[in-house]
Amino acid sequence: MVHAQDTGDKLPSLWRKALAIAATGLMLGGPAMAAPDAALQAAAQKEQAAVIESLRQMVLIESGSTDLEGLAAMARLIETRLQALGFKTERHKGTTAPGADIVVGTMKGTGKRSVMLQAHMDTVYEKGILKTQPWKIDGNRVYGPGIADDKGGISVMLHGLKLLQDRGWKDFATLTVLVNADEEIGSLGSGELISRLADQHDVVLSFEPNGAKAVSPHEFVLLGAAGTARATLTVKGRASHSGAAPEMGRNAILEISHQMIQTRDIGKTVPGIIHNWTNVISNKATNQIPELATAIGDVRITVPGAEKTFESSMRARLAASKLIPDTETLFEFELRRPAFLAGPKGAALARRAQAIYKELDRELLTLPMTGGGTDAGYAGRSGKAAVLESMGLAGYGYHARDEYIEIDSIVPRLYLTARMLIELGKD
Ligand SMILES: [Zn+2]
Structure with a gap:
């Protein structure tokens, strides 16, 4: 059209x-x-x-x-x-x-x-x-x-x-x-x-x-x-007692924070995309190094097709650096409302x-x-x-x-x- x-x-x-x-x-x-x-x-x-x-x-x-x-x-x-x-x-x-x-x-x-x-x-x-x-x-x-x-x-x-x-x-x-x-x-x-x-x-x-x-x-x-899409970031770390053995843990919240910060401006580099991280979910315990964290990003598409460039730029940036060794970061991208x-x-x-x-x-x-x-x-x-x-x-x-x-x-x-x-x- x-x-x-x-x-x-x-x-x-x-x-x-x-x-x-x-x-x-x-x-x-x-x-x-x-x-x-x-x-x-x-x-x-x-x-x-x-x-x-x-x-x-x-x-x-x-x-x-x-x-x-x-x-x-x-x-x-x-x-x-x-x-x-x-x-x-x-x-x-x-x-x-x-x-x-x-x-x-x-x-x-x-x-x-x-x-x-x-x-x-x-x-x-x-x-x-x-x-x-x-x-x-x-x-x-x-x-x-x-x-x-x-x-x-x-x-x-x-x-x-x-x-x-x-x-x-x-x-x-x-x-x-x-x-x-x-x-x-x-x-x-x-x-x-x-x-x-x-x-x-x-x-x-x-x-x-x-x-x-x-x-x-x-x-x-x-x-x-x-149009709308959802970007989901999941970080897998390692749980550990935060008082007795914090060094054994791999903090998923710290890693996901790092990943959100290093990708926060990607939407601004892709014409036709507005992207913001809008939600973070992690474990409820306060005496544990968290092993899992998920971040959800709201994505708006004003130029059809721009989402492909956004997704590849996002994946490249996520792979570029890591804050916490031994953590794993997964990225999913889902197109929603046209x-x-x-x-x-x-x-x-x-x-x-x-x-x-x-x-x-x-x-x-x-x-x-x-x-x-x-x-x-x-x-x-x-x-x-x-x-x-x-x-x-x-x-x-x-x-x-x-x-x-x-x-x-x-x-x-x-x-x-x-x-x-x-x-x-x-x-
Ligand atoms: Zn309404």
């Missing part, structure tokens, strides 16, 4: 990119302003309170990617909502551990085009997070773990569809809603289903979050996202979205690429469906602390979702 600008090596963060684009005015062609659908706009405004209530209900369900109980409660809530909208729902079991259910809703209409809407119900947070990061409304901000990523996306999807249901809109062949439960851990158990279903649709709209005003002057849609490249079909969708935002007299930015992975990569893998990402709410602090959404993004996002579906129905 052809794709665009900025797949360079030192990829700026999504946020800096948003600002850079705004500053240079680098946007897709400026569509003429048309009159808004006033009835839809008013309905979206009226729906805002219901969106906030849905957000509250979902935020109060903690649903970390391994929290099967919380994910089951989320699945029930989403399923009930979809059924109330007239969808037939089914569950698909995640094909890899922890195996939480994926909810899929389908509805048949009287039109020609098939559209899939997707979001995810899992969050990155540990159980108990609500104790330190509670639900809270403060001015234009609503706080809560997972509220932007991606409970805001689920809400926009469900309430956008509600606006269309209220109008009796049926201008589609098939409408599918997919909500998976393992996005934050790579979608290994749902990615194939996403790819398969996406291929049966003309268009896929993905509802990951947008940037809040703190980081982006306007809302945006996303046209590209990095990169998302919207291509010309996705860019055409983005122009449509910009025209719809113009009806509201709002700017809509287009981001060519981010280092964050997305399931839009699975949806667009074969290139059959046109895919657009970041239809969710404007928010901040996701995967961090004090995550929030901005209330004044709710109405434009509902309007965009409903108007986009109406426009697609006319094709």
Whole structure:
């Protein structure tokens, strides 16, 4: 697939990119302003309170990617909502551990085009997070773990569809809603289903979050996202009593530290790769020279194929030096989520979205690429469906602390979702 600008090596963060684009005015062609659908706009405004209530209900369900109980409660809530909208729902079991259910809703209409809407119900947070990061409304901000990523996306999807249901809109062949439960851990158990279903649709709209005003002057849609891979380093040393006979041991933690330090900048030397060591696991005993240590590295790929250079550079560097004699270092590299490249079909969708935002007299930015992975990569893998990402709410602090959404993004996002579906129905 052809794709665009900025797949360079030192990829700026999504946020800096948003600002850079705004500053240079680098946007897709400026569509003429048309009159808004006033009835839809008013309905979206009226729906805002219901969106906030849905957000509250979902935020109060903690649903970390391994929290099967919380994910089951989320699945029930989403399923009930979809059924109330007239969808037939089914569950698909995640094909890899922890195996939480994926909810899929389908509805048949009287039109020609098939559209899939997707979001995810899992969050990155540990159980108990609500104790330190509670639900809270403060001015234009609503706080809560997972509220932007991606409970805001689920809400926009469900309430956008509600606006269309209220109008009796049926201008589609098939409408599918997919909500998976393992996005934050790579979608290994749902990615194939996403790819398969996406291929049966003309268009896929993905509802990951947008940037809040703190980081982006306007809302945006996303046209590209990095693919992901995992680098795993394992060091085998030798266990020994750390007080009585430390000299008999071979310290796996010291060796893995050395290996992580000597390889920490390899990602920066390979264009199209972002690599960071993000996790270390070793033994729990404190009175033993550790015999085993594992380090996990998060790898993002913005230039397809760059991973081969990365892997060979990594292996060469690891072989270059050793700190602790008699230890053994193993390296494994596993490709995961495919990169998302919207291509010309996705860019055409983005122009449509910009025209719809113009009806509201709002700017809509287009981001060519981010280092964050997305399931839009699975949806667009074969290139059959046109895919657009970041239809969710404007928010901040996701995967961090004090995550929030901005209330004044709710109405434009509902309007965009409903108007986009109406426009697609006319094709
Ligand atoms: Zn997300």
